[in-house]
Amino acid sequence: MGREVATEYLKQTLKLKNKLAELLSDAAGLNRDHLSTIKCMESQTMACHYYPPCPQPHLTIGSSKHTDPFCLTILLQDHNQGLQVRNHDRWVDMPKSAQGALVVNVGDFLQLITNDKFKSVEHRVVAQSSTTRSSVACFFGPGSENKYRLYGPAKELVLLGGDHVEPVYREVHLVEFLDYFKSNGSPLSHFKLS
Numbered sequence: 001m002g003r004e005v006a007t008e009y010l011k012q013t014l015k016l017k018n019k020l021a022e023l024l025s026d027a028a029g030l031n032r033d034h035l036s037t038i039k040c041m042e043s044q045t046m047a048c049h050y051y052p053p054c055p056q057p058h059l060t061i062g063s064s065k066h067t068d069p070f071c072l073t074i075l076l077q078d079h080n081q082g083l084q085v086r087n088h089d090r091w092v093d094m095p096k097s098a099q100g101a102l103v104v105n106v107g108d109f110l111q112l113i114t115n116d117k118f119k120s121v122e123h124r125v126v127a128q129s130s131t132t133r134s135s136v137a138c139f140f141g142p143g144s145e146n147k148y149r150l151y152g153p154a155k156e157l158v159l160l161g162g163d164h165v166e167p168v169y170r171e172v173h174l175v176e177f178l179d180y181f182k183s184n185g186s187p188l189s190h191f192k193l194s
């Protein structure tokens with residue numbers, strides 16, 4: 001990607017993320033500006049992946065299974081397949097997308113904030129025997145000025161009184177969350193209450 005193209009792409013994905021933050025807040029039953037107000041998707045990190053062809057794809061893996069740890073991922077893939085998402089105990093191929101189509105994944109930190117209303121999706125990339133594959137992932141999470149801010153299930157989703165819903169997770173800051181992720185993979189079960 002040329003510098004100007006990358007800069008423009010980052011600008012456009014940022015705009016899309018702002019729109020998605022409104023729609024996701026709404027869909028979770030929160031005020032439309034909730035996710036932007038709590039500043040949980042202010043940082044943007046871009047990762048470019050290149051998967052070379054592998055003559056024995058069954059002996060390797062393009063990217064091992066994981067959930068993304070931040071709040072939201074916007075993923076641009078080329079027209080070559082490889083991405084799979086886990087549906088219960090089956091791996092399902094992402095359909096061949098039109099060139100330029102974007103995949104949006106919920107990450108672990110958003111699952112924590114929405115108290116399991118939204119689930120982070122487990123995914124992996126399988127190697128291909130004769131085609132290369134490229135993808136560009138943009139991850140959105142709390143910015144560095146909020147890395148020690150405590151986040152937990154949104155209070156509005158954990159109602160007191162008649163409709164009491166137990167918070168599933170304890171409050172945690174991003175640094176502790178990512179430290180756990182780096183050594184152990186998905187941190188969600190570790191931060192569960194009880």
Ligand SMILES: O=C(O)CCC(=O)C(=O)O
Binds near residue numbers: 063075123
């Ligand atoms: O290359 C892909 O399609 C997925 C990459 C990915 O899962 C990631 O960067 O977290």
Ligand SMILES: [Fe+2]
Binds near residue numbers: 066067068123
């Ligand atoms: Fe991922």
